[in-house]
Structure formats: structure tokens, C-alpha cells
Amino acid sequence: MFESLDLESFRTVAIAAGLGSVLGVEREIAGKPAGIRTHIFVCAGSALMMVLGQGIIDQFQQQQSGSVLNVDPIRVLQAIVVGISFLGAGTIVHDKQEGVEGLTTAANIYMTAGIGVAVAVERVALASVLTVFAALILVAVGWVENYFGRGHSDDDEPESERNDKS
Template sequence: MLEWSDIVLRLGVATLASGLVGLNRDLHGKPIGLRTLGLVGLATALAVMLASPAAIEAGRLSDATSRVIQGILTGIGFLGAGVIVHAEQHKVKGLTSAACVWFTACIGVVCGLGHWRLVAVALGFAFLVLVLGGPLERAIHRLFGGRNTDDLPPAP
């Protein structure tokens, strides 16, 4: 059985890490925020830890835990789909926020398994994409012509 400190660490890091992604979305006026994504990360970490605590403690992934992870990553798509909105002129919006829902579910899984280096590296890359991706995308479109940069969304 996992120690209390390990339980608090795994669930706390999942909530905090996922909540930070949600804070980024909220600060950019997106339809999903800190509470929603914090709860996605917390719930997925909890589900993974509940699936097979003995296997997680031993550092191996049981069949039950594998099935739970598969179900989470499949089912979370429904929540992400709810974030995607078809706007006027057939423009799709919310794909980045939907991807953040899926990402925070993955962060929850990894926290539930206790793989801290994976959490740190994945969060680092996610924030690079979220912070620098929009400006880089616009700069490339301006440089190479691409589509009209006025049509591109503002920086996330």
C-alpha cells in the first residue's frame, strides 16, 4: 500500500500541474480553466492509483491499470470534444484547449504512476508550445506567405 505522503504527492502534483495548464488557458480567455483541468489531472491520477496500487508501488504496470489508462485516454476525448466550437464561417476553435484536456489526463496518469521526470519534461515542453507556439506560427506565416495572418488567432 502507498504511504500517505506518496498519495498526497502524486495527487497533489497531478492537480497542480494540470491546473497550471488550465491557468494558461484561462488567462488567454479560453473556455476551459484551472479548475476543470486541475480536476481532470486529479481524477486520472486517482483512477490510475486505484486500479492497481500494489503494481504501481512495485513499479510495474498491471493489466488492470493498463485497461484503466486506455479507458481514460479514450473517454477523455468526449470532454475535449465539448471544448471545440464551430464558429461562424465554418472556423473551428478550441482545438488547443481540447488538446490540453487530453494532455492533462496524460499528466494525471503519469503522476498516478509516480514518474516525476516524465511529468517535469512533458510540462516543460507543453508550456513551450503554449507560450511560444502562437507567435512562432504567426511569424512563419508572415515569413512564408501561408494564409493571411489576420485570420490566425491571437497568441494563446
């Protein structure tokens, strides 16, 4: 039913999903629309596309061993970047009165996709360290901004609402 390669691929995607969930937790706690589920899917989906891309390349090379055609694995990565950029752009909102919101979430989605790719290319230690690093940045910088009263990160409440509270 399942080949050992499928189980290894599932393990890769599951690790990516776990790392993506770490970044999604902070966004969920912050009340952002792109939370745990989104980050799990972005990270796991990026890993899955890389795994499938490599499988397609391997299959093509086996079937076309004498062919002069070359495959380019970087194209899979390019497609992921384009897709994630589109998704990230959808989280950014610009309002003349309230300014720009969603940039941190968009950047976090981009980082999450990169972490998924890192897992897929067997750089799990790097992906894990980057996950912790990104989570610390989200929490620590958010705390510093709030502590110093700046609290105007792109994903915080609009400035007009902050001014109403003063």
C-alpha cells in the same frame, strides 16, 4: 484515520494537480472556457483513477491469490483516454462561418490527462518536463502566430472578428 498509502496517494494526486494548474493558467489567461480548475481536475483525476486502479488490482490479487483470473491495468488507462476524449470533444465547436475552435484546448486537456497518468506511475520528472514543454508550446507558438499576423489558432477569436478589426 489515514493510512500511509492514502497519504502517498494524496501526494501523487496533489503533484498532478499542481502540474495541471500550470497548463490551466495559460488557457485561463487566453480566456478559454477550460482554464485552471478544469486542468487541475483533469490531471488530478487521471492520477487518482490510476492510483485507485492499482489499489483495486492489488486488493483483487490479495483476495484471489489462487485464482486463474488476470487483471489488466491498461484498462484503467483506456477508460481515462475515453473519458478525456469525450471531455475534449465537448470543447470543440464548429461553425460554418467561424470555422473550428477549441482544438488546442482539447489537445491540451488530453496532454494534461497524460501528465496525470505519468505522475501516477511514478514518472514525475517526465511529467514535469512535459508540463513545461507544453506550456512553452502554448505560449511560444501563440506568440509566433500573433507576431506574424496569422493569429488563427483554433482558440483565437473567430476570423470574422479579426477581419472586422482590419
